Amino acid sequence: MPVTSPGLLTDRYELTMLTAFVRDGSVGHPAVFETFARRLPEGRRYGVVAGLGRLAPMLADFRFDTAEVDWLRAQEVVDDATAAWLRDFRFTGDVDAYPEGDLYFPGSPVLTVRGTLGECVMLETLVLSVLNHDSAVASAAARMVLAAGDRPLVEMGSRRTHEEAAVAAARAAHVAGFASTSNLAAGRRHGVPTVGTAAHAFTLAHPSEAEAFASQVAVQGKDTTLLVDTYDVEQGIRTAVEVAGPGLGAVRIDSGDLADTAAAARALLDELGAHxxxxxxxxxxxxxxxxxxxxxxxxxxxxxxxxxTGSGHPTASMVYKLVAVGFEPDGPLHPVAKKSHDKISVGGGKTAWRTHDAAGRVTREWYRVDGVAEAGATRVQVPVVRGGRLVHDPSLAEVRAHCASALATLPEAARSVSAGRPYLTATLEGETDG
Known part of the structure; x- marks a missing residue:
């Protein structure tokens, strides 16, 4: 199976639109597209932007190889003129975005693409595929991180999703504050710390629980985590301490009433000297x-x-919309916007701004369409791609630290897992957050 380039990770209609643009001559007209969410999932107070670190390199490398163009032509997705255009295509536009790990709210212009109509329109599916998935995972993960406080979280959902989605999800959860993952590909590709010890099958594969624990300790050392609920939790803990000694690293409980079982486990561990x-x-x-x-x-x-999975993170519902276009190759940009019911957009390329109070809490977010700087406010977007070249490439550790800082700007009420209205709504300068 050939490796698919970023260019082909798209919907057919992006290229049928491109074909029409090539044929009518508008393919080179200037354009601005923006990604934003009109609303947050029901009850959510904020969202967390994730996926930019995966997306940006794909945008800079967005192209079609010869075999892919030939296939598109053979399938009559594009015509001869468009096939020729695609063979020479390289993304040469500019991208600005909210830094990965930052907060977003309804109306936040999370990502802005400026370039030609042809090159910008093709990015829609890829942009939304990455940002919607990773932001949904990170937004759910951030709520879990805040709920857990100083207790570390391990991401271990690889067996519950597509194999590639599992890698992206592990990265997004780490951005939001998860300490580690069970997924090895996420460790190798993205540098997410990996952890893992043994499953119930390991215990069942031995004649006795004690022999299973002894085998695991022999390989992993006494600081390992022993899974103690295969048969009986109390006996499992006694056996674990007997085999590993009171210096055992941890026990894992995977069933039952976790609150009651954990309390009983703590009392027993202390009784056995495994404080x-x-x-x-x-x-x-x-x-x-x-x-x-x-x-x-x-x-x-x-x-x-x-x-x-979707049960844990309702969709981020981000959309990618044309907000400004030129009707001549070198002509001025004209704001354009949808007016349909419940899907209204605001025309014009935007710059987003925030203010914070003396304690560092975010108090307002708004955007302008005239490009004028706002004194005393912080601009949210950063340059990501310029002239088709990646100019923003923070490390995963830097992204993770930015997310922690961003979450700290929320007031306590907004950090709660209880349902409520979005803490803020990004509005056009001159409007109010109603």
């Missing part, structure tokens, strides 16, 4: 369950299904 042995809880966790477990003696969480 420093940690308790890790897994089993269909989300921000609500983690919040409910706040008082339980749990030292860390493993989260899978509800951070990588």
């Amino acid at each position: 420093d042995t940690r308790i890790v809880a897994t089993s269909d966790l989300d921000e609500y369950v983690i919040t409910a477990l706040a008082d339980a003696p749990i030292d860390g969480y493993g989260v899978g299904t509800r951070v990588v």
